[in-house]
Each structure stands twice: as C-alpha cells, then as structure tokens.
Amino acid sequence: MSALVNLLLGGVFHGAVLFLVAGGLQLVFGVQKILNLACGSFYALGAYFGITLVTASLAVGVPGVLLLPELLLAGLIMAAIGPPNERLLRTTYDRDESFQLLLTFALLLMFQDVFRFVWGANPRSLDTGYLVYGKLSAGDLSVPVYNLLVIASALAAAIGIGAFLRRSNYGRLLRATAENRTMAEALGVNVRSVYSVVFTLGTLLGTIGGALVIPTAAASLEMSVDVVIEAFAVVVIGGLGSMAGALVGSLLVGLISAASLVFYPEFEIPAIYLIVIAVLLLRPSGLLGKPAP
Amino acid sequence: MTSAPSALVKLSIASAFCALALVPLLAPPFYANLLITFFAYSIALLGLNLLFGYAGLLSFGHAMFLGVGAYGAAVVAGLWGVKPFEAAICAAAAAALVLAVPVGMLCVRFTGIFFGMLTLAFGMLAHAFLFKFYHLTGGDSGMRVPRMSILGMEFAAYNKVEFLAGPFYYYCLALLAVASLLMWRIVHSPFGLSLRSLRDNPQKAEYLGVRVRRFRLAAFCISAIYGAVGGSILALRSGLADPELVYWTHSGHLVFMTVLGGFSSFFGPIIGALAMTLLLDQLQSITQYWRFVLGAVLVAIVIFFPRGLAGIADDAMRAARTTDGGT
Amino acid sequence: MTLLEARGVSKHYGAFRALDDVSLTIGDGEFLAIVGQNGAGKTTLVNLLTGLLAPTRGAVYFKGRNIAGIGPVVLAGRGMARAFQLVQIFPQLTVGETIAVAVVARQGKQWRLFSSLSRDSGVAARVQEIAGRFGLHDRLQAPSRSLSQGEKKLLDVASAFALEPEVILLDEPTSGVSSSEKHGVMKTLIAAAESARVKAVILVEHDMDLVAAYARRVVALSEGRVLADLPPGPFFSDPLIIATVVGKRGVS
Numbered sequence: 001m002s003a004l005v006n007l008l009l010g011g012v013f014h015g016a017v018l019f020l021v022a023g024g025l026q027l028v029f030g031v032q033k034i035l036n037l038a039c040g041s042f043y044a045l046g047a048y049f050g051i052t053l054v055t056a057s058l059a060v061g062v063p064g065v066l067l068l069p070e071l072l073l074a075g076l077i078m079a080a081i082g083p084p085n086e087r088l089l090r091t092t093y094d095r096d097e098s099f100q101l102l103l104t105f106a107l108l109l110m111f112q113d114v115f116r117f118v119w120g121a122n123p124r125s126l127d128t129g130y131l132v133y134g135k136l137s138a139g140d141l142s143v144p145v146y147n148l149l150v151i152a153s154a155l156a157a158a159i160g161i162g163a164f165l166r167r168s169n170y171g172r173l174l175r176a177t178a179e180n181r182t183m184a185e186a187l188g189v190n191v192r193s194v195y196s197v198v199f200t201l202g203t204l205l206g207t208i209g210g211a212l213v214i215p216t217a218a219a220s221l222e223m224s225v226d227v228v229i230e231a232f233a234v235v236v237i238g239g240l241g242s243m244a245g246a247l248v249g250s251l252l253v254g255l256i257s258a259a260s261l262v263f264y265p266e267f268e269i270p271a272i273y274l275i276v277i278a279v280l281l282l283r284p285s286g287l288l289g290k291p292a293p
Numbered sequence: 294m295t296s297a298p299s300a301l302v303k304l305s306i307a308s309a310f311c312a313l314a315l316v317p318l319l320a321p322p323f324y325a326n327l328l329i330t331f332f333a334y335s336i337a338l339l340g341l342n343l344l345f346g347y348a349g350l351l352s353f354g355h356a357m358f359l360g361v362g363a364y365g366a367a368v369v370a371g372l373w374g375v376k377p378f379e380a381a382i383c384a385a386a387a388a389a390l391v392l393a394v395p396v397g398m399l400c401v402r403f404t405g406i407f408f409g410m411l412t413l414a415f416g417m418l419a420h421a422f423l424f425k426f427y428h429l430t431g432g433d434s435g436m437r438v439p440r441m442s443i444l445g446m447e448f449a450a451y452n453k454v455e456f457l458a459g460p461f462y463y464y465c466l467a468l469l470a471v472a473s474l475l476m477w478r479i480v481h482s483p484f485g486l487s488l489r490s491l492r493d494n495p496q497k498a499e500y501l502g503v504r505v506r507r508f509r510l511a512a513f514c515i516s517a518i519y520g521a522v523g524g525s526i527l528a529l530r531s532g533l534a535d536p537e538l539v540y541w542t543h544s545g546h547l548v549f550m551t552v553l554g555g556f557s558s559f560f561g562p563i564i565g566a567l568a569m570t571l572l573l574d575q576l577q578s579i580t581q582y583w584r585f586v587l588g589a590v591l592v593a594i595v596i597f598f599p600r601g602l603a604g605i606a607d608d609a610m611r612a613a614r615t616t617d618g619g620t
Numbered sequence: 621m622t623l624l625e626a627r628g629v630s631k632h633y634g635a636f637r638a639l640d641d642v643s644l645t646i647g648d649g650e651f652l653a654i655v656g657q658n659g660a661g662k663t664t665l666v667n668l669l670t671g672l673l674a675p676t677r678g679a680v681y682f683k684g685r686n687i688a689g690i691g692p693v694v695l696a697g698r699g700m701a702r703a704f705q706l707v708q709i710f711p712q713l714t715v716g717e718t719i720a721v722a723v724v725a726r727q728g729k730q731w732r733l734f735s736s737l738s739r740d741s742g743v744a745a746r747v748q749e750i751a752g753r754f755g756l757h758d759r760l761q762a763p764s765r766s767l768s769q770g771e772k773k774l775l776d777v778a779s780a781f782a783l784e785p786e787v788i789l790l791d792e793p794t795s796g797v798s799s800s801e802k803h804g805v806m807k808t809l810i811a812a813a814e815s816a817r818v819k820a821v822i823l824v825e826h827d828m829d830l831v832a833a834y835a836r837r838v839v840a841l842s843e844g845r846v847l848a849d850l851p852p853g854p855f856f857s858d859p860l861i862i863a864t865v866v867g868k869r870g871v872s
Contacts, residue, residue: 035406091596097406098351102552103595105545110588117582225542229417236410269421276414281399284407475734483720483729483737490710490721497708501779502696502725 002140007258013147013216015254016154020209021227022234022246023161024202030241031178031198033097034089037104039206039231040224041111045081046210047219048119050074051126064132067215068149075208082203086196093195108224115221123220150212157205158247165243174198178241229269230257233276239289248287301610302560313466322458326530329457331570332465333526336472338551338562340519345548346556347480348512349492350401353409353544354416358517360423360539361389362524367436367534378441378464378529385521393517394510401509404495416541423536435535438528457530465526472519473563479515480559488512549591555601564602621648623787623820624669624700629678631664638664640844641678646787650820651810653831655865656841662824665841669822670702670789671695682787696725701785705792705824707772709764715775716760719747722782746782753812754778770801777809781816788813789822794830802827806834832856840865 025039053074054067062070085107092100133145165171177184177194185191210219234253238245253272260268279286317325341355365385369375400411423430430436440453443464448456479485491498491505499505528534537543546569554565572590576583598605624646631639639661646652656662667673668680671687671694679686682700695702710718720737723746724730737743751757754774759767764775773793780788793809794802813821825831831838831852838855840848848861855861 088592088596095599098345098409098548098552099595099599101351101406101409102548102591105549106588106591106595108588109584109591113582113585113588117585229541232410232413236414266421266425266427270418270425273414273418273421277399277411277418280403280407280411280414284403478734478736481737482733482735483724483740483743484731484733486713486717486720486724486737487730489713489717493711494708496692497710497776497779498721499692500696500702500708501722502693502783503721503730504693508730 003262005141006143007262008255009143009147010261011255011258012151012251013254014257015251016151017209017213018227018230018234018254019154019247019250020157020205020212022231022238022250023157023243024205024209025231025235026238026241026243026246027161027205028199028202029235030243031174032093032195034100034104035232035235036089036199036202037101037228038085038107038111039202040226040228041108042078042081042203042206043210043227043231044111044115044219044221044224045078046075046207046212047214047223048115048124048210049078049207050211050214051124051219052119053077054126067132068146068153068212071211071214072153072208075204075211078207078211079200079204081207082200083196085203086199089199090192090195108228111224112221115224119219121221123218125218126215146215153212157208158243161243230272233272235286236276237279237286239286242286242289245286245288306560310466310470314463317458317462322454325458325462326454327570327574329462329465329526329530331567332469333523333530334547334550334566334570335469335523335563336526337520337523338547338554338566339472339476340516340523341547342551342556342562343476343479343488343519344512344516345551346558346561347485347492348488348509350404350509350512351409351548352400352412352513352516353541353548354412354414354419355516355520355547356539356541356544357416357419358389358393358520359524359527359543359547360419360534360536361385361392361517362521362526363438363528363534363538364423364430364436365389365521366441366525366528367438370439370441370529371437376442376447377445378443378525381441381525381529382522385525386518389517389521390514393514397510397513397517401506401513413541413544416539416544420536420539420541423539430536431534433536435533438532438534440532441529453532461529468522468526469563472522476519477559484508484511549587552599553590553594553601555603555607557600558603558607561601561603564606568602623647623683624822625681626665626669627678627681629665629668629675629680631661631668631673632676637844639668639675642841642844642846643678644669644839644846644849646820646822648819651813651823651834651836652821652839653823653825653835653837654839654841655825655828655831656847657865660841660865661844662841664844666702666789666791666822666824670700696783696785699784699786700789701780701783701787702789703777703780703791703793705795707769707776707796709767709772709775711763711765713764714760715751715756715762715764715767716747718764718775718779719750719782722779723747723750726783750778750782750812750816753781753815754808770797770805773797773805774808778812781812781818784816786819787822788818788820789824791824792826793823794825794827802830803833806830810834828856 021039021043024042025036028034028036050071054070057070058064089100089103092103131144133149135142135144136148165175173189174194177189177191181191230253234246234249237252238249256271257268260271313328316328337359341352344350344352362385365388366381369381369384396415400408403411424432440456443460448460451459487503488508490501491503491508495505524538550565550569551562553568554563555561573583576586594601622645626642626644629639629642630637642665654662654665668675671690674688680688682698687695720743723743727742729743747760748757751760756771756775756778764772767775773796777790777793794805797805823835835852838848838850838852839846840861842864847864848855
C-alpha cells in the first residue's frame with residue numbers, strides 16, 4: 001500500500017514539474033501558435049543556474065532552508081532569456097509554421113553548447129539540499145517535504161494562471177488574441193507586446209520547472225532534449241492550447257513515468273507515445289482542447 | 294516546368310559528378326569515406342523532400358526509416374549472414390514499405406503540425422522499440438554490420454578503409470545517381486504533378502479527381518524507401534546500426550539539411566547534404582561547440598535565406614543572366 | 621435523356637429545413653440557372669446535386685446512380701465537375717500545369733510514376749486545346765498567381781472542363797469579375813461548353829442580367845422550396861417571382 005502511495009506521490013511530483021514546462025509550451029502555443037522546442041532549453045537553464053545559485057549561496061553561508069525561494073529566484077532570473085528569444089522568433093511570425101519550428105530547434109541546439117561551455121559536459125547536481133525541509137512520515141510512508149512543496153507550487157501556479165487567464169482583464173486580452181489575432185489587432189490590442197509577455201511567461205514557467213527539479217535530479221546536457229519529448233506528449237494529450245489539459249496531461253504522464261520506473265522502465269516512452277498516437281488519431285484536439293480548425 | 298534541367302544546371306551536375314568521381318584518386322581516403330555519408334544522406338533527403346517540398350508534409354520522424362535501413366542491413370548481414378549489399382538494400386526497402394503503409398495511412402489523415410506531431414510520435418515509438426528489444430537490437434550499443442559484397446564482389450584483399458574509399462565509394466556514387474534519376478522522373482511525371490497539386494489546394498485537387506490521401510501515402514512510402522536505402526549505406530560505412538539514428542533530433546537534422554539546401558528545389562536536398570557533411574566535418578575539428586555554430590547557421594537560413602543554398606545559387610544565376618543582358 | 625435528377629429531396633439540420641421536398645430533372649442539352657435570395661437553399665441544393673451531402677429524405681441520381689455523399693473525387697470520375705464561387709487556383713503551378721492535373725486524371729495517367737509529363741503529347745495536346753477555348757493558350761507557362769482575377773476564374777473553370785464532364789456545375793462563375801468582363805466570361809463559358817460537348821450546364825447566379833441573357837431555364841428557390849422552374853421569358857415576366865426572388869433587379 002505504502003509502495004503504491006509512494007509511487008503516486010512520485011508520479012504527481014514528476015507531473016508537477018512537467019506541468020510547469022508543458023504549461024509554458026502550452027501558453028505559447030495557445031496564444032502564438034508556435035510549438036517552442038526550446039522550452040527544453042529553458043528548463044535546463046533553470047536547472048543549471050539553480051545549482052549554481054544554491055551552491056554559491058551555501059558557500060557564502062546563506063541558510064539551507066532558503067532552498068526553495070532561491071530556486072524560484074533562479075528561475076525568475078533566467079526568465080530574462082525570454083524577451084531576446086522572442087525577438088528572434090518574431091522574424092518568423094508571418095512565415096510557414098515549419099520555419100518557426102526549425103528556428104526553435106536551432107535555439108535548442110545552440111543552447112546545448114551554451115550549457116556545455118558554461119557548466120561542462122558532465123551532469124551536475126546538488127549534493128544535499130532538499131532534505132533540509134525534512135520528511136513527512138506516516139508508518140512505512142515517507143515523503144520529502146520538498147516534494148510536497150513543489151507539488152504545491154505547481155498547483156499554485158496552475159490556479160494562478162487559470163485565474164489570471166479567466167478573471168483578469170489582461171488574461172481576457174490574451175485569450176482574445178489566442179482566438180483571433182487579426183480581430184484582436186483590429187480592436188487595438190498591441191499584439192507584439194502580448195506575444196512578448198506571453199513568451200516570457202512561458203519561459204518563466206520552464207525555468208522555474210527546471211530549477212525546482214534539481215534537488216531530486218541531476219542537470220545534464222540531455223535534459224533539454226529529453227524533456228521536450230515528454231512536454232510535447234503532455235501538450236498533445238491534454239489538448240493544444242489548453243492549460244487545464246496541460247494539468248491533466250502532465251499528471252497522466254507523470255504517473256505513467258513513475259509506474260514504469262517501478263515495473264518496467266523501457267515501457268515508459270512507448271506507453272506515453274502510444275497514448276499520444278491514440279489521442280491524435282481519435283481526438284486530435286486532445287482531452288480538453290478546442291477542436292482543430 | 295520542363296522535364297530537362299537548363300544547360301547551366303546540366304553542366305553543374307556533370308562537373309560535380311566528375312569532381313566526385315575524382316575524389317578517391319586525388320584526396321586522402323578520409324574524404325572519400327566522409328563523402329559516403331553525403332551519399333547516404335542525399336538519398337534519404339531526396340525522399341524526405343518528396344514529402345516536404347513536393348507534397349507539403351513536414352515529417353519529424355523520417356529518421357525512423359533510416360533506422361529501418363540500418364537495422365535491416367544489420368539483420369541481413371549480421372544475423373543472417375547474407376553477403377550481398379543489394380540484398381540488404383532490398384530488405385531495407387521492403388521493411389520500410391511494410392512500416393510506412395500503416396504508419397502512413399494514419400499520418401496522412403492530417404497535415405501541418407498534426408502530421409509533424411504524429412510522425413514525431415511514431416519516430417519516438419520506434420526509438421523506444423529499439424531499446425526495449427535489446428536482446429535483438431543490442432539496445433544502447435546497437436547492432437554490428439559486417440562488411441558486405443557489392444555487385445557480387447567481396448574485395449577481400451582490401452581492408453575496410455580501402456574498401457570504403459574505393460569500390461564502395463563508386464558504388465554509392467552510382468546509387469545516388471540512380472536514385473536521383475528515379476526521383477527526377479517521379480517528380481516530373483503525371484504522378485508528380487498530381488502530388489504537387491494537393492500541396493497547396495487539396496480541395497481543388499479533389500474536385501479535379503485527385504485522391505489526396507492516396508497520393509500522400511504514396512509519397513510517404515517512397516520517402517520511406519529512400520530513407521531506408523540511405524540508412525543501410527550509413528550502417529555499412531560505420532559498421533554499426535545505432536539507435537541514436539532514430540532519435541527525434543536526428544529527424545530534426547534531416548529537416549535542417551533539407552532546408553539548408555533548399556526544399557523548393559530538386560537539388561536542394563543534395564546540396565544540403567553535401568554542405569552539412571563538409572561543414573560538420575570542418576566544425577567538429579575546429580571546436581567542440583559545433584552545435585552552437587550549426588544552430589546559428591540554421592537561424593541564419595530561416596531568417597535570411599529561407600530558400601536555402603539552392604535559392605542563393607538560383608538568385609546568383611539569375612543576377613548573372615540579367616547582367617549579361619539576357620532573359 | 622435525364623442526366624441529373626433530384627427526387628423529392630429534403631435536407632434538415634435539426635429543426636431547420638434547408639431544403640424541403642425539391643424535385644428537379646436536368647437533361648441533355650440544358651443550360652440552367654439556379655437563383656434565389658441568400659439562405660434560400662441554393663448552396664444546399666448544389667451540395668446535394670454534386671454528391672457532397674446526403675439528403676435527409678429523397679435521393680439524387682446522376683446517370684441513374686445514387687450519388688449521396690460520394691465526394692468530389694468519385695464525382696469527377698463519374699462525369700460531373702464543379703467550380704466554386706471563390707476562385708481556386710494552385711498557387712505554385714502554372715496555367716498549363718493546372719489544366720494538366722485534370723487532363724491527367726481524365727486520361728487515367730495519375731499513377732504513372734516514371735513517364736515524363738512534358739513529353740506526353742496526349743496530355744499536352746488536350747491542355748493546349750482547353751486553354752485555347754478559354755483564351756489562355758498563350759499563358760500556359762505563366763504562374764497561376766500572376767493572372768488577373770478574371771483570368772484566374774477562367775483557369776478555374778477551364779480545369780473543371782478539362783475533366784470532360786457531362787455535367788458541369790458552376791457556382792457564381794462571374795462573381796468577383798469586373799462588370800466589363802462578366803459578359804465576356806459568360807460567352808467564353810458557353811462556347812467552351814458547346815465545343816467540349818458538355819451535355820448540361822448548371823449555374824448558380826445572383827446576377828439577373830446574365831441569367832436573363834444566357835440561361836435557357838431558370839429555377840428559383842425560396843425558403844428551401846422550388847418557387848419557379850421556367851424559361852427566362854415567362855420567368856422575368858412574372859411580377860410575383862421578380863418580387864420574391866430578384867428583389868431589386870441587377871447585380872446583388
């Protein structure tokens with residue numbers, strides 16, 4: 001029983017981090033109709049910089065209990081990479097979508113070497129770190145409080161974004177632009193600035209996701225490329241452009257990932273991708289997405 | 294569109310062919326060996342571009358067919374001990390077709406980004422499959438591909454390097470010539486025209502009697518076969534069928550090469566394969582950060598030269614013609 | 621000889637009746653215009669007549685066979701072609717190539733992978749012939765995108781004619797064409813239809829001047845039903861019909 005709960009919690013944790021990355025991907029796709037493959041790079045950036053920041057702060061004597069805020073800060077700082085990337089992407093907005101995809105692929109490639117240059121080819125990790133918050137124990141069950149905090153943060157992010165998109169004026173503006181860019185422009189919306197904001201927000205979600213994961217996993221050169229595959233699966237399963245879909249999708253993928261880790265590791269990717277294919281064939285708009293035009 | 298290239302293009306092709314034929318005789322074996330990669334990718338990309346440039350479908354899973362070719366060669370030569378490379382190519386083509394028909398039937402129901410996503414998904418499934426059946430496929434380490442005979446000749450007296458830089462080089466050059474000729478005819482045939490019509494206006498094409506899905510499926514299958522042949526060549530050259538051949542980033546590289554060369558031109562993919570092969574070789578010897586440079590090149594292509602190198606060459610030729618006062 | 625027949629067709633979308641018990645017989649040698657206000661059911665009728673939709677009640681027969689829902693490709697194969705109101709071109713193809721797509725389909729050469737298209741005299745001759753009938757014979761190498769709006773319309777219709785259909789259905793063939801070009805376009809269409817030995821031409825038209833001048837039979841729809849089915853003379857002399865269908869006379 002406790003093994004099952006551990007598995008579930010592991011899956012939810014994985015899903016929480018994945019939600020942040022996929023949410024960023026989803027937001028950008030929903031509003032700008034761009035599938036940003038470089039979201040994986042933002043994830044990795046947050047991870048690497050998170051390690052650097054925490055290691056540095058521990059060295060200067062900052063108390064270890066500030067781990068979570070520091071990681072959030074790392075993510076926040078790295079989100080600054082958003083606007084310049086968006087400016088680059090802006091050159092392809094009027095072009096065929098294959099060019100946009102290729103441009104983000106190029107960015108993915110370039111970032112890989114940036115990581116190699118700054119942080120080296122070997123995986124990096126935090127030595128201790130997340131146990132600073134202790135563990136929550138109940139019988140056989142034991143879960144690091146850190147994991148619970150991350151899950152809570154992802155949930156908070158989901159609720160926050162949801163509320164923002166639905167209730168706030170700017171959120172409504174975003175949804176209008178997502179529905180119909182030309183009409184939004186005609187109504188006086190500064191689409192350029194909207195795109196810039198959305199892209200940066202998407203970047204922020206990615207960098208924070210990456211930063212939050214590193215106490216439990218190492219940062220490596222492959223992580224940017226590997227996470228794209230999972231985030232992409234989440235986005236398809238949940239439904240292109242739907243944030244609620246990203247939540248459902250990441251939970252599903254997270255649980256599958258956790259389950260296969262325990263039972264049958266090679267089964268993870270095939271399981272996820274069989275579902276992706278099934279969704280694309282049976283319900284291309286995804287579980288919660290709007291029907292494709 | 295005429296069925297014969299212009300005189301200038303014909304001349305360029307002829308000179309390129311001659312230059313390529315001279316490489317093993319004039320340059321160190323390293324270059325001939327390197328260019329075999331170019332031959333392999335050219336063939337694979339000719340197929341990809343039928344799908345992308347002519348039928349308008351961007352596949353992000355083309356690498357899986359290269360994998361079929363590579364592992365096919367490994368199975369035929371390594372497991373079954375069949376010597377002729379021709380057998381490997383035929384087996385690879387057949388296997389590619391067997392895979393392409395069902396996968397294609399599912400994928401061609403969509404276009405644009407959904408097509409891309411489906412092909413990516415199938416590609417990842419194929420990649421996972423190679424790892425799962427590791428006792429058959431060797432998992433991470435791949436499968437060995439022993440030397441094979443070409444046109445019945447084993448060239449046992451040659452060591453591997455001599456074989457690759459000599460007989461096999463010319464064999465692949467000939468394969469590329471044949472593959473290009475076939476593709477040229479396909480593209481300029483009534484089939485090719487029907488294919489091109491459904492790229493930009495599938496609705497109108499249907500009203501003119503074109504069964505859009507069937508044609509897309511045919512293009513998908515042909516591209517698969519070309520991809521598999523390319524994969525077999527790669528595997529024989531390196532002696533290894535490697536699962537990394539099938540990873541999604543490799544599909545991305547294939548698209549990269551096609552766009553680098555220019556996807557709206559027949560020769561674009563070949564130019565792209567050559568440019569990438571040479572560029573990569575030079576870059577990797579200069580810096581370990583070649584991915585960065587490659588990425589930057591792709592950025593430049595996308596933003597400034599969307600028609601690729603072929604487009605640049607085309608513009609240059611046009612400029613040359615107008616300064617001559619001709620049409 | 622009856623070519624196309626709608627027998628008591630109705631099309632319901634839930635409670636909404638787009639078409640209600642419409643019967644229509646079109647035979648050899650007819651030149652028919654379907655008219656009516658927007659929302660009268662013209663598009664639905666045309667979609668049923670071309671096998672794009674299946675009727676809720678009744679049936680549509682083309683050359684004796686039920687064509688419910690057969691779709692454009694089968695339709696073309698059976699001998700009916702359709703051109704749309706909004707000009708449809710293949711942006712990347714030339715004029716000659718556009719027409720050739722249909723010729724290739726008609727001549728059963730679509731699946732020839734290795735034969736040279738440009739050296740196929742059978743195709744080339746047909747393309748020349750059809751282009752000539754539409755005044756496009758000197759524009760064969762021109763990219764379709766470079767044509768004027770009127771020429772694009774002609775190309776669109778020409779490619780439909782290239783299927784050698786027995787029945788051709790034209791959706792507002794002169795819409796988007798300047799008033800000065802309209803009559804020219806219509807005359808070209810009629811001449812082309814005659815020399816191509818098309819057996820029946822069906823037009824959907826809003827321009828009553830053109831209908832009065834060229835149609836030999838006018839079918840008016842109103843609120844999903846056939847209001848009138850008359851030759852143009854009696855049609856345009858009936859004040860009730862004019863009031864209901866035409867409203868204000870002239871181009872709408």
